[in-house]
Amino acid sequence: MADPFPRLFERTVAARFCRALTIEAHRSAQPFYGNRPSPRGFAVAFFEPALEKMRPAKIEALQLERLKKIVRYAAARVPFYKAGLKRAKVSPDKIRKLEDVARLPFTVKADLRDNYPYGLLAVPLSEVVEFHASSGTTGKPTVVGYTRRDRETWTRMVARCYAATGARKGDVVQNAYGYGLFTGGLGLHYGGQAMGLAVWPMSSGNTKRQLLFMKDMGTTILASTPSYALYLAEEAKREGYDPRKDFKLRIGIFGAEPWSEEVRDKVESSLGLRAHDIYGLSELYGPGVAIECEEQEGLHLWSDEFLWETIDPETGEPTEPGERGELVFTMLTREAMPLIRYRTRDLARVDTEECGCGRYHPRIMRVTGRSDDMLIIGGVNVFPSQVEDALMRIPGVGEWYEIIVDRDILDKLHVRVEVEPKVYDSPAFDPNVLQQTITEELRSVLTVFARVELLKPGTITRTEGKAKRVVDLRKQA
Numbered sequence: 001m002a003d004p005f006p007r008l009f010e011r012t013v014a015a016r017f018c019r020a021l022t023i024e025a026h027r028s029a030q031p032f033y034g035n036r037p038s039p040r041g042f043a044v045a046f047f048e049p050a051l052e053k054m055r056p057a058k059i060e061a062l063q064l065e066r067l068k069k070i071v072r073y074a075a076a077r078v079p080f081y082k083a084g085l086k087r088a089k090v091s092p093d094k095i096r097k098l099e100d101v102a103r104l105p106f107t108v109k110a111d112l113r114d115n116y117p118y119g120l121l122a123v124p125l126s127e128v129v130e131f132h133a134s135s136g137t138t139g140k141p142t143v144v145g146y147t148r149r150d151r152e153t154w155t156r157m158v159a160r161c162y163a164a165t166g167a168r169k170g171d172v173v174q175n176a177y178g179y180g181l182f183t184g185g186l187g188l189h190y191g192g193q194a195m196g197l198a199v200w201p202m203s204s205g206n207t208k209r210q211l212l213f214m215k216d217m218g219t220t221i222l223a224s225t226p227s228y229a230l231y232l233a234e235e236a237k238r239e240g241y242d243p244r245k246d247f248k249l250r251i252g253i254f255g256a257e258p259w260s261e262e263v264r265d266k267v268e269s270s271l272g273l274r275a276h277d278i279y280g281l282s283e284l285y286g287p288g289v290a291i292e293c294e295e296q297e298g299l300h301l302w303s304d305e306f307l308w309e310t311i312d313p314e315t316g317e318p319t320e321p322g323e324r325g326e327l328v329f330t331m332l333t334r335e336a337m338p339l340i341r342y343r344t345r346d347l348a349r350v351d352t353e354e355c356g357c358g359r360y361h362p363r364i365m366r367v368t369g370r371s372d373d374m375l376i377i378g379g380v381n382v383f384p385s386q387v388e389d390a391l392m393r394i395p396g397v398g399e400w401y402e403i404i405v406d407r408d409i410l411d412k413l414h415v416r417v418e419v420e421p422k423v424y425d426s427p428a429f430d431p432n433v434l435q436q437t438i439t440e441e442l443r444s445v446l447t448v449f450a451r452v453e454l455l456k457p458g459t460i461t462r463t464e465g466k467a468k469r470v471v472d473l474r475k476q477a
């Protein structure tokens with residue numbers, strides 16, 4: 001079956017309109033370096049000017065056309081959505097205005113786990129060109145698939161992000177996000193190339209080599225987690241570099257974890273660049289859902305592709321306009337794995353005021369927290385339930401444990417765990433072997449290193465109510 005979605009998509013005037021715009025943007029494959037200065041005097045650049053500068057009324061018309069189609073598409077192709085809509089007693093033709101989205105049921109991370117690995121695919125495997133995976137709440141990863149067109153859409157979103165930061169041809173990108181199942185590496189890679197930039201696929205780690213490349217290759221754009229950028233700045237000093245003289249950095253593209261204005265100030269002053277916050281999640285392609293433009297006042301959310309809502313995480317009801325809530329997204333053109341009303345668990349406020357850069361796409365005013373217990377450790381998502389699952393599988397491990405997260409510059413994970421009393425008292429007990437086994441198991445499940453400390457049975461304070469298993473000592477400004 002060749003390219004199913006476009007046919008479905010082609011039928012309406014709005015779809016043709018949108019397609020025309022996209023073609024226009026691609027025809028002028030050269031990114032447009034509009035030289036209209038923003039109120040602060042920065043040059044404003046666009047990758048797809050027509051789509052990026054679209055007025056709110058047009059965006060909404062396009063969203064509605066796409067919403068109708070994607071709901072029909074998902075219901076026709078994904079048994080999970082067919083059943084969900086039936087249970088909610090909504091047929092796809094009942095979607096007549098954008099607000100009707102609230103009649104549709106939510107999709108949550110557990111639905112991806114329950115349909116693991118391929119149950120949410122709307123196309124046969126022969127149409128999928130790429131997969132990525134992120135942490136699930138237990139040992140099973142969350143799987144996401146892309147058709148060729150999905151990957152193109154993702155690429156265009158990330159290219160828009162680069163353009164919004166002021167990137168231009170001739171820029172050299174050092175991409176220090178992890179390459180592999182994590183979407184950071186390849187996402188920033190594809191988008192950078194589409195923007196016509198030279199991309200170094202560094203991946204994360206090997207700090208000395210990162211610094212050497214930064215100097216010798218004349219890196220102008222650093223893409224990494226904000227904590228790794230801070231670490232690079234510290235290490236640069238330690239290694240005898242003067243970042244402002246030795247490096248040519250001018251733009252930082254930092255995301256995958258929450259960060260603050262204080263961190264922005266530190267990274268900008270120590271590395272001599274302008275730091276831009278980028279947001280995304282694997283379920284929504286990966287990085288590139290939203291980015292801070294040169295105004296650095298909130299992250300433009302590409303609302304022609306992602307229909308957003310903010311809800312009260314307790315009740316699921318929409319929040320008042322402009323009020324902080326949990327971000328919920330419907331992917332408007334996703335072919336391989338359409339997601340309807342996906343609850344991200346990320347908390348933020350969305351601002352719909354016009355921005356000085358000329359984009360009307362609303363702005364996420366920083367993701368400041370989560371409505372679940374997911375921890376982000378050095379950009380890697382870790383659910384406490386994954387730690388518990390892994391520990392409880394290991395013979396000799398007791399029932400009491402504690403997860404401590406701390407940060408000097410980089411995040412540190414420390415797992416303190418009691419040994420089972422019978423094992424602890426046995427003459428054959430070898431603490432080194434048990435510690436090693438736990439360390440390896442955690443590393444394989446979480447993909448981050450945890451310092452493991454074995455404890456005598458009874459060491460951890462027993463609580464009468466809910467056990468407090470996680471202590472997060474990081475300061476979150």
Ligand code: DLL
Nearest residue numbers: 134184255256257258278279280281282286287367
């Ligand atoms: O972190 C994708 C990404 C890669 C984003 C590179 C930006 C840059 P996941 O591993 O699925 O995907 O993690 C997604 O990370 O739900 C948020 O909780 C958090 N997150 C991502 N970006 C930001 C940000 C990638 N800018 C989860 N600020 C999301 C705060 C962020 N939290």
